[in-house]
Amino acid sequence: MQDMSGPLAAIVGTEYVRGLGGAVAVAPGNAEEIAAVLRLAQENHLAVVECGGGTKQGWGYPVAPALVLEMHRLNTLREHTWQDMTCTVEAGCTWAAMQSGLAQHGQFVAVDPLWPDKATVGGIVATNDSGTLRQRYGGLRDLVIGMTIVLADGTIAHTGGKVVKNVAGYDLHKLMIGAFGTLGVVTSVNFRLHSIPRCAQSFTVSATSVEPVGRVMLAMLHAQLSTVAIQLRGGADGFDLDIQLASLPEVLETQAGALGVLAQGEGIRLRAAADEAWNARQRQLDADVVCKGTMLPSEIARFAERVRGLGGESVTQAGGIMIAGFPVAAAGQLMELRRELEEGGGSLMVLKQPEETRLDCWGTLPDSLPLMREIKRRFDPERILNPGRFLGQI
Amino acid sequence: MLSANILVELRNAVGAEGLIVERNQLQTYECDGLAALRSVPAAVVLPRSAAQLQAVIRVCARHHIPFVGRGAGTGLSGGALPDDRGIVISFSRMTKFLATDIPNQRITVEAGVINAHVTQRVTPAGHFYAPDPSSQTVCTIGGNVAENSGGAHCLKYGFTVNHVLALEVVLPTGEMVHLGSPTLDAPGYDLAGVFVGSEGTLGAASSMTLRIVRRPETVQVLLAAFDSISAAGHAVSDIIAASILPAAMEIMDRLAIQAAEAAVHPHYPECDALLLVEVDGPAAEVDLHMKQVRELCRANGAWEDRLAQSEQERLLVWKGRKAAFAAAGRLSPDYIVQDGVIPRTKLPLVLEQVAEMAAATGLRVCNVFHAGDGNLHPLVLYDRSIPGQEEVAIDLSIRILHLCVDHGGSITGEHGVGREKQQALGYMYSEPDLDTMQRVRCSFDPDNISNPDKVFPRPRLCGEKTGKYSPHPLETAGVAEFF
Numbered sequence: 001m002q003d004m005s006g007p008l009a010a011i012v013g014t015e016y017v018r019g020l021g022g023a024v025a026v027a028p029g030n031a032e033e034i035a036a037v038l039r040l041a042q043e044n045h046l047a048v049v050e051c052g053g054g055t056k057q058g059w060g061y062p063v064a065p066a067l068v069l070e071m072h073r074l075n076t077l078r079e080h081t082w083q084d085m086t087c088t089v090e091a092g093c094t095w096a097a098m099q100s101g102l103a104q105h106g107q108f109v110a111v112d113p114l115w116p117d118k119a120t121v122g123g124i125v126a127t128n129d130s131g132t133l134r135q136r137y138g139g140l141r142d143l144v145i146g147m148t149i150v151l152a153d154g155t156i157a158h159t160g161g162k163v164v165k166n167v168a169g170y171d172l173h174k175l176m177i178g179a180f181g182t183l184g185v186v187t188s189v190n191f192r193l194h195s196i197p198r199c200a201q202s203f204t205v206s207a208t209s210v211e212p213v214g215r216v217m218l219a220m221l222h223a224q225l226s227t228v229a230i231q232l233r234g235g236a237d238g239f240d241l242d243i244q245l246a247s248l249p250e251v252l253e254t255q256a257g258a259l260g261v262l263a264q265g266e267g268i269r270l271r272a273a274a275d276e277a278w279n280a281r282q283r284q285l286d287a288d289v290v291c292k293g294t295m296l297p298s299e300i301a302r303f304a305e306r307v308r309g310l311g312g313e314s315v316t317q318a319g320g321i322m323i324a325g326f327p328v329a330a331a332g333q334l335m336e337l338r339r340e341l342e343e344g345g346g347s348l349m350v351l352k353q354p355e356e357t358r359l360d361c362w363g364t365l366p367d368s369l370p371l372m373r374e375i376k377r378r379f380d381p382e383r384i385l386n387p388g389r390f391l392g393q394i
Numbered sequence: 395m396l397s398a399n400i401l402v403e404l405r406n407a408v409g410a411e412g413l414i415v416e417r418n419q420l421q422t423y424e425c426d427g428l429a430a431l432r433s434v435p436a437a438v439v440l441p442r443s444a445a446q447l448q449a450v451i452r453v454c455a456r457h458h459i460p461f462v463g464r465g466a467g468t469g470l471s472g473g474a475l476p477d478d479r480g481i482v483i484s485f486s487r488m489t490k491f492l493a494t495d496i497p498n499q500r501i502t503v504e505a506g507v508i509n510a511h512v513t514q515r516v517t518p519a520g521h522f523y524a525p526d527p528s529s530q531t532v533c534t535i536g537g538n539v540a541e542n543s544g545g546a547h548c549l550k551y552g553f554t555v556n557h558v559l560a561l562e563v564v565l566p567t568g569e570m571v572h573l574g575s576p577t578l579d580a581p582g583y584d585l586a587g588v589f590v591g592s593e594g595t596l597g598a599a600s601s602m603t604l605r606i607v608r609r610p611e612t613v614q615v616l617l618a619a620f621d622s623i624s625a626a627g628h629a630v631s632d633i634i635a636a637s638i639l640p641a642a643m644e645i646m647d648r649l650a651i652q653a654a655e656a657a658v659h660p661h662y663p664e665c666d667a668l669l670l671v672e673v674d675g676p677a678a679e680v681d682l683h684m685k686q687v688r689e690l691c692r693a694n695g696a697w698e699d700r701l702a703q704s705e706q707e708r709l710l711v712w713k714g715r716k717a718a719f720a721a722a723g724r725l726s727p728d729y730i731v732q733d734g735v736i737p738r739t740k741l742p743l744v745l746e747q748v749a750e751m752a753a754a755t756g757l758r759v760c761n762v763f764h765a766g767d768g769n770l771h772p773l774v775l776y777d778r779s780i781p782g783q784e785e786v787a788i789d790l791s792i793r794i795l796h797l798c799v800d801h802g803g804s805i806t807g808e809h810g811v812g813r814e815k816q817q818a819l820g821y822m823y824s825e826p827d828l829d830t831m832q833r834v835r836c837s838f839d840p841d842n843i844s845n846p847d848k849v850f851p852r853p854r855l856c857g858e859k860t861g862k863y864s865p866h867p868l869e870t871a872g873v874a875e876f877f
Contacts, residue, residue, distance in 0.1 A: 083631060084737040084768075106637070128579060139578070141587050142556050149830075157830040158823065163735045165767040166804040167542045167591050168811055168822055169849065170831045171555070174587030178579070195637035218497060222520070224611040224676045251678045294577040296498045319578050345576040362581055368571040371837060372583050378833040391581050 004044065004067070011036045020068055025051075027070040031187040034069065035154035038185065041067055041384050042152050048384050050181045052092055052120030056127050059351050060180050060361060060389040071122055074187060077101040085193040086145065086162050091122030091186045107193040110137035112229075114282050122186050128178030131281060132229035132244070132317045137194060140177050146190035147173040151183075152380040164192045175375070181386045182394055183379040197246035200228060201256060202273035205263045208238040210308075212266035214301025217241050217318055219262055221297060225255050233280050234304035235313035242277045281315040287325025289359075290352040291334065293341050295320045306337065320346070331357040338363055362391035396436045396481075400457055404439055404481070407449035412487070414438040423482045426467040426474040427529075428814055435462075435476035442487045444504075444562060444570070444600035450483060451598060452568035454843055462845045463598045465506060465534030468527075469541060470731055471812030473593045473848060480843075483598060485536050491515060492601055500559065500576060502603045505536025509543075512604065521606040524551035527808070528716040539599055542591030544808035546642040546715065547672070549766035551607065553808070555590040560603040563589060566596075566839035576603050588834060593810050594845035596838040610674035613641070614684050615708045618691040619665035619698040623647060623761065624742035626667040629694040630765045631739060633671065636690065638683050642672040643766035649725060650718050650762045650773075657721035660714025661707075663698045669765070670715060718762045719773065725760065726775035728784070730791045733809040734798030738768040744801055748772055748794055755786050759794075769807035770798070796821055811849045820851035832856075 008017045008026045016027040028034045041048050049065035051057065052072070071092030079088040082105035089098045095116040102108050112131035113124045130139045137143065146160030149172070159172035176186055207213050213232060220230055226247035233240045245255050260270040284290060293316075295303055300316050307314040307322075310330040316322035326334070331353065338348035342364055350361040366372075369392045376383075376394045388394075396404075405413050414420060415437050424432040436459075441447040454461045460480030467474055476482050485506035492502040496519045501512060509530040512523040526545035527533055533543070539561070544553045551557075560574040574586030589596050620626040626645050633640065646654065646668045654660055662668055669691065673683050684701070691699050702708040722729045736744050745761065752759040752774075760773040772794055776787035795805045795818045805811070805818040820828065828850060836856035838844070 081737065081739070083635070083739040085634065086737070128584075130579075134578075138552065138556060141584060142552060151830065155826045155830060157827045159827065159830070161802070161804050161822075163737055163768055163803050163807075165544060165548070165553070165735050165764070165769045165807040167544075167553075167808055168804045168806050168815075168819055169828070170588055170592055170834055171542075171590075172588070172830060172834065174555075174584045175834065177584060177587075179583055183583075194639075198637065221499065222608055224608075226676055226679060247676070247679050248682050251676065251682065254678055255676065292579075294575075294579050296495075296500075296577055298497045321578055347575070347577070347579075347581050349581055366572065366580070366582055368573055368582065368585055370569075371565070371571060371585065374837040375583060375834060378837050379830075 004040070004046065007040055008037065011040070016073070023065050023068050025068040025070055027073050029073045031148055031150055031156050034150045034185055034187060035156050037067070037069065038150060038152055038384070039154040042382050045382055046384060047387050049386055050122065050126070050185055052123035053094060053115065053118040055115045055119045056123055059127060061393060063386055063389045069185065071120060078188065080105065082107055086164070086190060087193060088162070088188055088190050089121050090188045091120060093121050095119055095121060095124060102193060103196065106196050108196050109143060109191045110194045111140060111143065114285065121189055125177055125186055125189060126179065126181045130321070132231045132278065134317055134319050135230050136228045141174050143192050144173050144177060144189055145192050147176060147186055148188045149176060149184040149186050152382060152384050160190060162190050180390050182376060182390045183385065185385070197228065199249045199252060200244055200246035201252055202242060202244045202277065203256065203259060203270050204240050204242050204273040204277060205268045205270055206238060206240045207268050210234060210239045210301045210305045212268055213239045213241040216263055216266055217300065218298060221318060223262065225258060226251065229278070230318035231280070232300055232304055232316045232318070233314070234308050236308065239304065242273050281323050284313060284315055284323045284325040285352065287313070288328045288354060289326040289331055289334070289350070289357065291324050291326070292349045292351055293322040293324060293346060295322065295341055295344055295346040299344055299346070303341065306340070310337070328354060328357065331359060334359060365392050396459065400453065400459065401437065403453045404437060404450065407453055408439045408441050408446050412440045412442065412446070423464065423476060423484070426464070426469045426472060428470055428472040428475070428812065431472045431475050431813055433476050433478045435482045436479060438482045438484055440484045440487045444564070447483065447488070447598060447600050448564045448568065448570050451564045451566065454481065455566060455568040455841070458841055458843055460843050460846050463536060463540065463594050465537030466508070466529070466532045468529040468533045469537060469812065470733070470809040471806070471814040473541060473810050473812035473845070475813050477846065485534055488600065496521065499606050499608070500603055501606050502601060503535055504601045505534060505539070505599050507535050509533050509535060509538060512606070516606050520609050522609050523557070523604060524607050525554045525557055528719065535602060535604070536599055539590050539602060540592070540594045541808070541810045546644055546712070546764060549643060549764065550639050550641045555587060557605045558586060558590050558602055559605055561586050561589055561599045562601045563597045563599045566841065566844040593812060593849050595835055595849055597844055612677040612680040613672060613674040613708065614680055615670060615672040615702045615711055616684065616687060616691070617663060617700055617702070617711065618669040618671065618696040619663040620667040620669060620694070620696055621665070623667045623745050625695045626669040627741040627765065629669055629691045629696065632690045632694065633687055634738070634766070636686055638673070638686060640671050640687070640766065641674045642670065643764070644670040644715055645761070645763055645765040646715065646718065647761040649758065649760035653721035653725050653760065654714040654718050656724045657717045658710070658714050660710050662714060670711060722760055722773045722775065726758070726777065728776050728778045730774040730787055732770070732772045732774065732791045732794055733806045734770045734772070734795050734803060735807040736768045736770065736798050736801045736803035738766070740801045741765065741768065744770070744797060747797060751790060751793060755790050757787055757790060764807070767807070768803065792818060813848055816849065816851050819849065
């Protein structure tokens with residue numbers, strides 16, 4: 001392959017181009033430079049991988065890039081119009097840096113992703129990561145109100161806007177969320193913001209069998225309580241249900257009482273949650289084999305038990321998104337687990353595995369795959385952006 | 395005109411009773427809620443099932459016949475306006491409830507099911523369907539999906555797109571696909587997210603799985619009277635700044651109050667600005683939040699603040715608000731409803747500028763808006779029988795939309811672009827932005843038959859970079875004009 005360092009340096013400056021294994025890493029400073037880099041890549045058919053904090057590069061099928069597009073120079077919280085509760089942030093900004101900026105006015109983007117100190121806005125959007133706050137606030141598709149994106153041919157496009165309510169044109173930003181960077185490079189994101197709850201309390205109920213905590217969880221979805229987050233943890237030692245309530249101080253006390261009564265109905269006692277309870281999802285990622293499963297809420301308890309039976313541990317947000325860690329020995333059973341989940345309208349994605357297990361990471365292909373391929377073809381005809389990473393090897 | 399062969403194929407698809415070709419019956423379908431634009435379709439089909447819908451669209455795909463879906467025809471931007479060479483697919487016979495799953499808070503319905511019927515269906519189980527456009531007693535879920543409909547309560551609960559989990563869609567090519575899934579985070583591109591709000595340009599949905607929401611324990615609605623819109627607007631900002639997220643916050647000006655009062659007698663206070671604030675949730679929390687809301691209203695000069703005292707009174711308050719558009723007919727023989735959005739904090743400034751612009755034209759503008767999310771519905775009042783006044787009214791309403799964009803907002807918050815605001819979309823987005831959207835449209839609809847000549851500033855064919863503007867037949871016929 002020809003040496004691209006010269007032409008790349010001409011675009012971004014010598015100090016922002018370096019060798020990285022067999023590839024070239026380039027760190028552009030703005031959307032225009034990204035556009036120029038992509039045009040060069042398209043002309044030369046170079047496979048490009050976008051990289052923020054690098055925390056989730058192993059997700060999806062592996063890609064051997066010729067060019068690594070490093071996003072760390074686009075790291076500013078560009079606008080925080082706190083009176084309107086919206087913000088514009090560059091894609092290379094870490095989640096934690098963005099949140100600390102927003103917190104100056106008591107606001108936040110109501111998502112709790114993995115590794116917030118390292119993971120960037122762009123990477124979190126590309127992988128559609130979300131945590132337990134989804135119960136109350138929805139996911140990224142509910143909170144992103146606009147974006148700037150650069151397509152493979154260097155087109156710089158804006159989608160959505162800076163107002164929460166807006167139905168003008170297609171919501172292209174929804175297409176970019178969870179697309180693993182295969183359709184374009186997100187350079188900045190506009191978010192709808194929420195106020196950080198001033199008073200919140202977390203509780204845990206535990207049992208050795210899953211049924212009672214599962215019933216409390218389902219009851220919580222229908223209860224008249226100010227619930228912010230719910231997760232069910234399961235493993236060898238039993239099952240724990242963590243619940244966070246947020247309201248005014250005088251209301252919280254009454255609600256905690258009501259929650260206690262609810263748990264008591266199942267014969268289990270309510271206690272204050274341990275601080276590290278809400279980090280449980282992230283800890284699952286240390287396992288040898290890690291999967292993301294999706295299921296209906298009513299199936300969570302059953303699958304948490306199923307994972308335990310395979311020697312694994314799981315943390316599931318009450319909306320039905322599970323992160324499960326397994327020992328390598330369980331790998332042979334995971335395709336059967338996938339079949340069971342898919343049968344119920346869900347899915348199983350393998351996020352992490354050792355080389356020898358060779359599990360397909362995406363699962364059964366949807367009937368809309370040809371349409372997805374066609375969109376990819378029109379956005380990135382030369383297949384330079386993360387080629388092969390997405391499902392169906394898109 | 396469609397050829398006899400094509401009519402036979404359509405009849406085979408939906409049966410003789412599902413095909414309308416008589417001119418006088420076709421006229422029923424010549425316009426939607428934007429009655430200023432009319433065009434009689436070549437035929438109307440009324441499928442009874444997803445299979446019939448697919449059969450119809452296959453005929454369209456085979457013969458390149460433009461089609462447009464139609465629910466109840468309540469859309470306000472001409473989205474369901476027929477093409478005179480094409481067919482209308484009416485969903486009035488696809489009204490089945492396919493599945494209800496209360497434990498998982500989901501319901502699956504056919505596209506022709508009426509919005510309010512979904513709530514009725516799940517009310518006994520203590521749930522409701524949150525998006526509540528003012529036309530909810532007649533409009534259909536399929537139309538809501540096409541337009542990404544909102545409503546007063548989307549401030550807290552979100553829009554249609556936040557409540558659609560999965561869709562069964564017949565693509566313009568005639569294939570049937572499933573977008574999204576009943577579970578969250580289906581692997582693959584979020585095509586359901588793109589389809590919702592695409593205004594019928596990406597295909598026709600036959601059924602959809604919706605999220606339903608637990609009914610709140612308590613609902614309270616406050617009527618607060620102010621001496622100016624700007625004072626009411628400040629109260630709204632203060633409520634938001636106090637970390638309170640009401641279910642709805644609406645402002646009506648004196649003209650709108652008069653109109654609503656004349657139409658449904660909701661007993662609104664007579665004032666220059668009426669702020670309605672609805673707070674819902676757990677009872678104890680609602681009580682405390684409402685206490686704060688009332689204090690903030692008084693601090694901003696509210697001289698009356700009363701709570702609706704019964705569920706009946708609360709419903710009457712909303713009936714008055716939801717009747718506001720239609721009631722404008724009592725103020726003026728003709729009016730244009732607009733749908734701009736601005737950042738909430740720009741409210742006082744923009745309304746002042748709108749008032750100045752209106753004064754300069756001599757026309758009255760009546761204001762009803764979703765204050766919580768900055769969605770304005772200025773009603774430009776005029777009289778068509780006075781020569782030249784309609785043109786002035788149209789011009790004013792476009793300039794109001796441009797003003798919204800200039801202040802960092804949008805040309806439409808819930809009514810859609812349709813035929814009405816195609817040119818304004820070009821004011822809001824640049825050519826590269828629109829070209830990128832076209833890549834999506836062409837992926838779904840390479841032959842440009844699914845509600846063509848809507849949304850985008852000018853007709854463009856797939857593969858064409860920048861098309862030359864060609865006037866619509868309606869324009870050349872002098873029947874309508876783009877604005």
